[in-house]
Amino acid sequence: MVEATVRDWIRPEVQALTAYHVAPAEGFIKLDAMENPYPLPENLIDAWLASLRELELNRYPSASANDLKQDLRDYLALDVSQQILLGNGSDELIQMILMALAKPGATVLAPEPAFVMYRICAQALGMNYVGVPLRSDDFQLDLDGMLSAIAQHDPAVIFLAYPNNPTGNLFKREDVEAIVAAANGLVVIDEAYFSFAQDSWIADLPAHSNVVVMRTLSKIGLAGLRIGMLAGPASWLQEFDKVRLPYNINVLSQASARFMLSHIRVFDEQAAKIRADREGLTTSLSEIAGLQVWPSRTNFILVRAANSQAIFKQLKDNKILIKNLHGAHPLLEQCLRVTVGTQEENRAVLDVIKAV
Numbered sequence: 525m526v527e528a529t530v531r532d533w534i535r536p537e538v539q540a541l542t543a544y545h546v547a548p549a550e551g552f553i554k555l556d557a558m559e560n561p562y563p564l565p566e567n568l569i570d571a572w573l574a575s576l577r578e579l580e581l582n583r584y585p586s587a588s589a590n591d592l593k594q595d596l597r598d599y600l601a602l603d604v605s606q607q608i609l610l611g612n613g614s615d616e617l618i619q620m621i622l623m624a625l626a627k628p629g630a631t632v633l634a635p636e637p638a639f640v641m642y643r644i645c646a647q648a649l650g651m652n653y654v655g656v657p658l659r660s661d662d663f664q665l666d667l668d669g670m671l672s673a674i675a676q677h678d679p680a681v682i683f684l685a686y687p688n689n690p691t692g693n694l695f696k697r698e699d700v701e702a703i704v705a706a707a708n709g710l711v712v713i714d715e716a717y718f719s720f721a722q723d724s725w726i727a728d729l730p731a732h733s734n735v736v737v738m739r740t741l742s743k744i745g746l747a748g749l750r751i752g753m754l755a756g757p758a759s760w761l762q763e764f765d766k767v768r769l770p771y772n773i774n775v776l777s778q779a780s781a782r783f784m785l786s787h788i789r790v791f792d793e794q795a796a797k798i799r800a801d802r803e804g805l806t807t808s809l810s811e812i813a814g815l816q817v818w819p820s821r822t823n824f825i826l827v828r829a830a831n832s833q834a835i836f837k838q839l840k841d842n843k844i845l846i847k848n849l850h851g852a853h854p855l856l857e858q859c860l861r862v863t864v865g866t867q868e869e870n871r872a873v874l875d876v877i878k879a880v
């Protein structure tokens with residue numbers, strides 16, 4: 525009875541979606557979601573808590589979050605010609621961008637496999653989503669495929685994750701340039717993994733009128749704060765700002781993010797450690813017979829094994845959670861994604877895989 529009523533009234537494109545799945549992780553070594561494995565250092569915790577003491581939780585947050593924005597401008601070394609817009613995670617920025625661009629019949633284009641929120645948000649808003657497969661050997665952009673999809677669909681927006689999730693690689697700069705030049709609409713360059721790739725388009729923003737760059741504090745060790753940022757020309761950002769809910773960054777997140785940015789060296793050092801451990805883990809995985817390992821510019825590693833399902837299950841039985849990508853996309857057959865953890869966690873993963 526209620527099912528029939530719901531079916532009558534909920535938009536068909538929403539009914540067709542499956543909710544974003546988060547695997548239960550209680551008691552697991554958690555290597556499925558690209559989190560930084562290191563907690564805030566002991567000596568910063570008291571200072572951080574002290575910085576929260578004077579906050580007024582009975583008041584709404586600053587709606588503009590101008591102080592945090594200024595700190596982020598400095599952090600990004602943003603050119604004066606560019607603006608900044610904050611989201612409750614970059615997930616929310618993706619949603620805001622698409623809400624503003626969702627004219628009837630508008631197309632969202634992305635190479636595939638890609639970060640799934642591009643497709644989920646597009647489809648939830650009734651937009652046309654087009655995925656262009658990456659090259660199957662090295663997961664680079666199929667530039668001809670991208671250019672003909674641009675010519676055919678004239679997309680309102682193209683999402684390029686730089687580096688890409690779940691493949692872990694950086695696309696070639698000249699391919700990105702060619703896509704930006706061919707696009708009539710907006711190109712969003714998603715730099716969620718900047719700290720592990722150390723290659724950015726932020727400095728290129730003033731040279732382009734149809735590019736915005738998205739960053740997040742999530743992958744460097746602050747996933748719980750939900751702070752995403754979009755940098756780009758004011759003309760685009762002031763339109764996106766109209767669909768932003770007024771107090772989207774809460775009081776605790778604004779203050780905490782400012783505190784963390786004033787200690788950014790701690791996070792830079794953790795990222796450097798993760799980059800070094802990524803190289804060690806990549807080498808060790810490559811030495812295991814039967815594993816195909818792709819080089820990574822992120823804090824995760826993509827591997828393929830004929831027995832990927834047995835590996836995934838054995839890890840799970842040993843209380844280690846990674847991401848099973850088999851079935852997510854034809855190019856990800858028998859693929860698994862492992863977040864780089866602490867050295868102990870990485871060793872635990874290696875031991876289980878070797879045993880299988």
Ligand SMILES: *Cc1c(COP(=O)(O)O)cnc(C)c1O
Nearest residue numbers: 613614615639685689716740742
């Ligand atoms: C994790 C991730 C995001 C989402 O980050 P949040 O700021 O936590 O919402 C965006 N893009 C890519 C490519 C990601 O991997």
